[in-house]
Amino acid sequence: MVLPIVAYGSPVLRKVCKDIPADYPHLDKLIADMWETMYNSRGVGLAAPQVNKDIRLFVIDSIQILDGLEEDEKVDYPNDKGYKGVFINAHISSMQGKGWAYNEGCLSIPKIREDIYRQQEVTIDFVNEKFELQTLSFNGITARVILHEYDHIDGKLFIDHLKPLKRKLLKGKLADISKGKINVDYRMVFHK
Numbered sequence: 001m002v003l004p005i006v007a008y009g010s011p012v013l014r015k016v017c018k019d020i021p022a023d024y025p026h027l028d029k030l031i032a033d034m035w036e037t038m039y040n041s042r043g044v045g046l047a048a049p050q051v052n053k054d055i056r057l058f059v060i061d062s063i064q065i066l067d068g069l070e071e072d073e074k075v076d077y078p079n080d081k082g083y084k085g086v087f088i089n090a091h092i093s094s095m096q097g098k099g100w101a102y103n104e105g106c107l108s109i110p111k112i113r114e115d116i117y118r119q120q121e122v123t124i125d126f127v128n129e130k131f132e133l134q135t136l137s138f139n140g141i142t143a144r145v146i147l148h149e150y151d152h153i154d155g156k157l158f159i160d161h162l163k164p165l166k167r168k169l170l171k172g173k174l175a176d177i178s179k180g181k182i183n184v185d186y187r188m189v190f191h192k
Contacts, residue, residue: 002187003037003051008109008157009178010191015054017153019089022131024055031086031129034059041186043107045145047152050108052189056089058149062142080140090126090150093135095119102144104158110184112173116161118147 006012020027030053038046044065047058063082097120105113121139124146128134138146148158159167159174176182180190 001033001036002040003033004187004189005037005041005107006050006052007177007180007182007188007190008174010052010108010189012049012052012054013108013152013157014155015049016155017049017054017056020055020057028129030057031059037186038107041107045149046107047149049152049155056153058087058090058153060085060087060142060145060149062145065141065145077140080138080142083138083142086129087124087126087146087149088128088131090124090153092122092124092150094123095147096121096123097139102141104144104148106148106158107186109157109159109174109177110182110188112159112170112177114159114162114166116148116158118144118161122146122150124150 034046034048034051037051038044038059038061044062045058045060048055061084062080063084066077066080066082099117099119101115101117103113104116120143121137122143123135123137125133125135151157151160159170162170178191
């Protein structure tokens with residue numbers, strides 16, 4: 001089932017999410033709904049707060065980004081093969097590399113894209129949908145997508161990485177989004 005995406009301004013997007021147990025109610029259904037919602041919205045990642053759940057869960061599919069790049073663009077990410085997976089109870093153990101800019105957007109903040117600096121590599125501890133413990137390292141675009149979604153489960157948004165002046169310039173657009181004054185081709189829910 002396609003779930004509505006929570007819009008900027010909703011308190012759930014600013015919550016630090018909590019770990020969940022393996023017997024979390026209807027987890028398989030929630031994960032399936034998140035995949036369907038992400039693809040329906042043409043996203044490459046989706047975190048539980050974006051579907052109004054304050055739990056440490058996100059899904060990503062960076063393969064579709066890399067598959068969409070031209071051959072000459074792929075040389076910028078030689079070690080990134082992409083990754084499709086579920087991250088539950090994720091906690092970053094380390095980040096390496098210098099910050100690099102990439103134009104990011106967010107399903108909860110539609111029609112706003114900005115260059116955001118993030119580190120090149122992340123190592124993350126999590127459990128997958130079978131609750132098997134994983135410790136994996138990612139780089140390039142995949143690391144970026146993970147860091148973006150990880151921010152969501154820590155109550156942060158990509159716009160928090162902008163300089164204060166840039167955020168101030170976006171204030172009107174952000175206010176419009178929070179009031180529902182935006183047209184998108186996917187379901188959204190706005191905080192009243």
